[in-house]
Amino acid sequence: MALAKGLGLKLKFIDLFADSISRIFAGSGEFAENKTIATADMGYNSISVTLIQNGNLFLERQIDTGDFGTYTADCSAKYLADQLIDNMMKVINFYISNSYNRKIDSIYLYGEGAGIKGMADYIKRNTRSDVKLLGPELLHGIRGIDEGLKEKLYLYINCISLLLRRN
Template identity: 25%
Template sequence: MYYLDKYNGVKNLFKKNIISIDIGKYTTKIVIGKGKNKEIIIDHVFMIDTPPESYEDGYIKNLEAFKTIIYNILSKNKIKEKEVICTVQSREAITRELVLPYVKSDELSSMIDLEIEQYLPIRLEEYVVEYKILEEFTENNMNNIRVLVAALPKDMVEIYLELIKSLKLKPLALDMNANAIAKVFEGELTINNENYSLDKTVTLIDLGYEYINITIIDKGVIRFNRLIHQGGKDVDINIANTYNLSLEDAQQRKIEYANLEELNGLSSTSMLNEIVQSSVDIWIEEIQKIFRYYNSRHRGNKIDEIYLYGGSSNIKNLSKYMTDNLNIPTFKINEIDNIKLGKNSGEINLEKCLNAIGALIRR
């Protein structure tokens, strides 16, 4: 999905370094990289605290604060690249899969607009709408086309455009997190030293600070995306209230000491583990609802594997706990073979930067 500058004549991986920015409620990720021989080469990764009360549900609330922190990090590190992609996640983003009669490409946009006006509860003039062709197929002797449609509020898109231009940078695209991460899984690759099979239906779960983003990929094609209004923040609040800690200290205690394999014990962390477990159980319940809905849509729909990323994927033994409770093999993403580190990149928290990295792939 491309918003700021549709397609821009660019396809596949960029062959020169591009700045990719993923703004989150808690952390803003800036990745600078390019494509080379089907690989993504990451030259720089910067993770900076998002200014307090400056970002909410996809909206930049304090443009000057973001302009300052991004300018400072790029200037301090002598970053010369000028072209920028941003990726965004919001409850106000609307994604739908539509099946339409096959038409020529110059007629497709008009048909999609008619479908949106008829079936979606939005005023079309207030949204930027883009689409991605998923497949063409024949059914009952009719030629059809399946498209993924995404719509973002215009005022949200415009503030990203204003931010980039205020930095005297060139906007290339505004991508959606679900689309960005899905592109990483569109081809053959190795995850955690194991081959990823395009024959499987996998769910990518971004365990973010405010939201859990669920994206279902079937045979390399994005089929479904939903946001759950739960996340690491809920765990942190419960820990902070129990132990009288700040949210920052609660988050640190969660990652350092919580372990979902040490439940119902007598250790000093037993209460902490139970607090984390109670939140994770709520996540699992919401995920199961989404899976039931997805499986009910078409006969034969079934989730084969789950991959976790995002900050809360670092909770110890979370993947095993989810495997046991969802009865679906679940893995935390630690390594992807076609994502390579350049000489200047340093250490990289892959699980926190995947949305920004995926946005570097232009399909």
């Protein structure tokens, strides 16, 4: 905020989700020198891709994908996965294309679309990166999470990460 004020700019909003997602990984051992992690929030009508390079927030991009509720029952999960992957790959390819030795080491999925059966495996085959659902193994030092909630933690990670932001 001080930077914006110093430049004479008026902020309309600050992106808390990208910063709070990076807090999920703090202390998890996932950050390493020369390592890049991507997170993909596969929501109902958008996908948000966050790139964390060497432990620092590098890029966050939200792409509208349309309303999945308008797709018919004939629409396959593969088609939906292809749409999500295509949008996610636009961000990843932008990152990779800026340097010949850049790569994404791990991709963590969360949000409603991440729960589609076979989604992580399908993205892994198409990106050649390690792909996982964002789960409780990253929440070091957080106690008291209900066991039933842990199975579906990828659905609530934005709420949890915003609570971590308060620390």
